[in-house]
Amino acid sequence: MGSIGSNLQEVRRRIESTCAASGRDANSVTLLAVSKTFEAAAVREAFAAGARAFGENYVQEALAKVEALADLRAHLRWHLIGPLQSNKTRPVAEAFDWVHTVDRLKIAERLAAQRPAGLPPLDICLQVNVDGEASKSGVAPAELPALAEAVAALPRHRLRLRGLMSIPEPTSDAQAQRRQHRRLRELFEALRAGGLALDTLSMGMSADLEAAIAEGSTLVRVGSAIFGTRS
Numbered sequence: 352m353g354s355i356g357s358n359l360q361e362v363r364r365r366i367e368s369t370c371a372a373s374g375r376d377a378n379s380v381t382l383l384a385v386s387k388t389f390e391a392a393a394v395r396e397a398f399a400a401g402a403r404a405f406g407e408n409y410v411q412e413a414l415a416k417v418e419a420l421a422d423l424r425a426h427l428r429w430h431l432i433g434p435l436q437s438n439k440t441r442p443v444a445e446a447f448d449w450v451h452t453v454d455r456l457k458i459a460e461r462l463a464a465q466r467p468a469g470l471p472p473l474d475i476c477l478q479v480n481v482d483g484e485a486s487k488s489g490v491a492p493a494e495l496p497a498l499a500e501a502v503a504a505l506p507r508h509r510l511r512l513r514g515l516m517s518i519p520e521p522t523s524d525a526q527a528q529r530r531q532h533r534r535l536r537e538l539f540e541a542l543r544a545g546g547l548a549l550d551t552l553s554m555g556m557s558a559d560l561e562a563a564i565a566e567g568s569t570l571v572r573v574g575s576a577i578f579g580t581r582s
């Protein structure tokens with residue numbers, strides 16, 4: 352692994368070449384730098400190298416980083432990409448810009464009610480369990496349309512439904528990666544065809560961002576390829 356700056360450059364190169372190969376504009380893919388388990392100093396280094404959106408999994412750890420980086424707050428976006436319990440929604444509604452892991456209406460209702468009036472709406476993705484494994488979080492594909500309609504009906508000055516997110520089973524088989532991502536894209540397109548104004552498909556990580564972009568991802572969540580291996 353190189354420095355955070357050179358790693359970022361390499362990830363951007365991967366995004367650009369995949370976009371070029373798929374006939375997509377490189378600006379149509381947002382890079383989310385996943386900084387979970389890394390210190391605020393690492394986030395600061397990535398920020399200096401141009402990263403502007405950061406993903407965190409654990410609420411307490413994230414809140415400490417948001418505070419440590421308060422001087423940068425106006426210039427970056429914090430995304431929660433880890434599981435969210437209903438008793439933790441208030442600090443999340445107050446501190447984050449995005450939540451990718453909403454998988455039931457109760458969580459969305461609490462976030463909407465708790466979003467401070469002075470802030471822009473909280474941007475939301477619904478997490479979908481594309482593999483259908485009972486042990487995994489995320490809404491089942493069959494229940495997605497009803498959940499999406501209900502979340503989209505919440506007050507839009509508090510909460511904006513932007514799209515879908517998934518964490519597929521890890522596999523090194525590129526064709527299997529594409530199939531998993533295609534599944535989410537088809538669900539996304541069906542919701543759009545049904546009239547929901549969604550613009551965000553949050554899929555792809557360090558190991559499968561090429562497959563995700565080829566299948567239409569608009570936001571890749573990249574941790575280890577930028578910050579190194581997590582201990």
Ligand SMILES: *Cc1c(COP(=O)(O)O)cnc(C)c1O
Pocket residue numbers: 385387408432433518556557558572573574575576
């Ligand atoms: C940790 C994490 C990532 C980043 O994974 P890498 O393989 O390190 O790129 C992306 N998305 C979610 C939901 C994660 O928890």
